[in-house]
Amino acid sequence: MASRINLDFILEVLDAATSVEDLRELIKRICDSFGVNHGMYHWVDSAGDHYYFGTYSDEWVTRYQERAYVRVDPVIIGCHQRFHPVDWRRLDWSPKAAREFLQDALDHDVGNQGYSIPIRGPNGQFALFTISHTCDDAEWDKFTERHSRDLILLGHYMNRKVLEFEPDRGPDQVQPLSPREIDALTLLAMGYSRAQVAKTLSISEHTLRVYIESARFKLGAINTTHAIARAISLGLILI
Amino acid sequence: MLRYVYAQDLAQFEPLARSMFRDRADQFKTRLGWDVQVDRNSEERDSYDALNPLYVIWENADGSHGGSMRFLPSTGPIMVNDVFADLNDGKRISSPLIWECTRFCLSRGAQGGVAGALTLGGLELMRNFNIAHFAGVFDRRMVRIYRALGFSPDIIGTKGSGRDRVCLGLWEYSRAAYDRVAKLAGISAEQSTLWFDLSLGGAQAPVPQAMALTA
Numbered sequence A: 001m002a003s004r005i006n007l008d009f010i011l012e013v014l015d016a017a018t019s020v021e022d023l024r025e026l027i028k029r030i031c032d033s034f035g036v037n038h039g040m041y042h043w044v045d046s047a048g049d050h051y052y053f054g055t056y057s058d059e060w061v062t063r064y065q066e067r068a069y070v071r072v073d074p075v076i077i078g079c080h081q082r083f084h085p086v087d088w089r090r091l092d093w094s095p096k097a098a099r100e101f102l103q104d105a106l107d108h109d110v111g112n113q114g115y116s117i118p119i120r121g122p123n124g125q126f127a128l129f130t131i132s133h134t135c136d137d138a139e140w141d142k143f144t145e146r147h148s149r150d151l152i153l154l155g156h157y158m159n160r161k162v163l164e165f166e167p168d169r170g171p172d173q174v175q176p177l178s179p180r181e182i183d184a185l186t187l188l189a190m191g192y193s194r195a196q197v198a199k200t201l202s203i204s205e206h207t208l209r210v211y212i213e214s215a216r217f218k219l220g221a222i223n224t225t226h227a228i229a230r231a232i233s234l235g236l237i238l239i
Numbered sequence B: 001m002l003r004y005v006y007a008q009d010l011a012q013f014e015p016l017a018r019s020m021f022r023d024r025a026d027q028f029k030t031r032l033g034w035d036v037q038v039d040r041n042s043e044e045r046d047s048y049d050a051l052n053p054l055y056v057i058w059e060n061a062d063g064s065h066g067g068s069m070r071f072l073p074s075t076g077p078i079m080v081n082d083v084f085a086d087l088n089d090g091k092r093i094s095s096p097l098i099w100e101c102t103r104f105c106l107s108r109g110a111q112g113g114v115a116g117a118l119t120l121g122g123l124e125l126m127r128n129f130n131i132a133h134f135a136g137v138f139d140r141r142m143v144r145i146y147r148a149l150g151f152s153p154d155i156i157g158t159k160g161s162g163r164d165r166v167c168l169g170l171w172e173y174s175r176a177a178y179d180r181v182a183k184l185a186g187i188s189a190e191q192s193t194l195w196f197d198l199s200l201g202g203a204q205a206p207v208p209q210a211m212a213l214t215a
Helices: A006-016 A020-034 A058-066 A076-077 A096-109 A137-165 A179-189 A194-200 A205-219 A224-233 B007-031 B047-051 B116-130 B142-151 B175-185 B191-198
Strands: A038-046 A051-053 A113-120 A128-132 B002-007 B054-059 B065-073 B098-106 B133-139 B154-159 B166-170
Touching: A006 A020, A006 A051, A006 A128, A006 A137, A020 A128, A020 A137, A038 A137, A038 B047, A058 A137, A076 A113, A113 A137, A128 A137, A179 A194, A179 A205, A194 A205, A194 B175, A205 A224, A205 B133, A205 B154, B002 B007, B002 B098, B002 B116, B002 B191, B007 B047, B007 B054, B007 B065, B007 B098, B047 B054, B047 B065, B054 B116, B065 B116, B098 B116, B116 B142, B116 B175, B116 B191, B133 B142, B142 B166, B142 B175, B175 B191
Parallel strands: B098 B133
Antiparallel strands: A038 A051, A038 A128, A113 A128, B002 B054, B054 B065, B065 B098, B133 B166, B154 B166
């Protein structure tokens, strides 16, 4: 599986997305970049209706709906209303219906490993972003350890985008950066090291990291460089 | 032992949950004099308990509550943003990699190791779920306690004075912090992992044959 991933590129594609079809393409790119077989975005609205798009075969998606697997799928049962990322190995696969479902999923090439990120949106909106793959446990441990934070952020950014597509919702304004966040990004953009920035702002490097992390999420950025670039392009910081 | 329980599953641990909410009333209203709501069963709850938070709870040998804390992701409603925004220049903290920790509570008769075990429980969440930071507001008297437990926050804002002084702190995950807290608490990483797995999967359910397949 890939060790170096061009997340900036993925986020550019995400920013430019204007339709669910674009996001389906984006998920393909995510799978290619991370070197995994499948990615799925799954959304449950406040009426309890389910929508999904991703790389599972049409045959499997149809079958999943026809058999109402949403009622027995341990991923759905284990993630709904929760907020921690879930490795599929931690789910309860012991009920008979779950085992039969698993066998069917394996037969349809879903993969034996998965990592699902529950996302709690506004007003009871709930979504799941899932990556699945076929590999042994050791390889999957390595993969999740290395990539889970990126996947968590990507899942949330994708959900933000999907919410923009809702008919009665305009795009979210970028949340304003706090003065400290602006100071931190500005100094970093000027080429200061983290230690120098922390010293200049009279804060610890640890606190600085929280400012950067918070700013990064507000900006929909995956790393510091990307956050700086976005803050500049949005006119939030001037250098 | 430590349990990790979402609010929606508390009904399965009724005596434990009841004594947790009672001990919270005792700590926050009776002992600290906070302005919190206590119901006629002497249980303390607030609106965040209704958001299906994740609790980390120390369960005594007799099944009662020894101590606990409560977690919510900062992407949704949290006290730091709703109630204590002035502690952070009025600006929101929001990231799926930052969770808020609130209602750190010890029962009156809690044994010495409970606070350390809970702190390790928090680090166990960070380790398993790749949470980078916790944020939390606490009474200034906790500063020394956190230091003694081996997991001190960075304090980024304070307000009030004397008895009413509260602080906004940020805790950062590191493996070194995990190991330090485990050592101070006298709990092995294996033991802590086992408790975590018992609550959040991985220990009790046998892996089905098909999942154990190797590539």
